[in-house]
Amino acid sequence: MRRTDHENRVVGWALLSTLLTTCDAIIHHGGAGTTLASAHAGVPRLAIPHGADNRINAAMIEENDEIVARLTALVK
Numbered sequence: 306m307r308r309t310d311h312e313n314r315v316v317g318w319a320l321l322s323t324l325l326t327t328c329d330a331i332i333h334h335g336g337a338g339t340t341l342a343s344a345h346a347g348v349p350r351l352a353i354p355h356g357a358d359n360r361i362n363a364a365m366i367e368e369n370d371e372i373v374a375r376l377t378a379l380v381k
Contacts, residue, residue, distance in 0.1 A: 322345075325342060325346035326346065328346075331349075333353070334359055335363040
């Protein structure tokens, strides 16, 4: 691991589920694996789709996060 500054670091291959425990949020391409792993970890996410199922997953993230935000507002 090499630190580039106090907030960023460059790593080789790493297990995504382990990395997500250290993340405040994730920006990704919208692939199914990253979408599901970040949802499971409860990490806020932004998908920038590039093709294949990415657009469907990005729409699902947007819809799901909107529902979560509404439910959270109701509880407060």
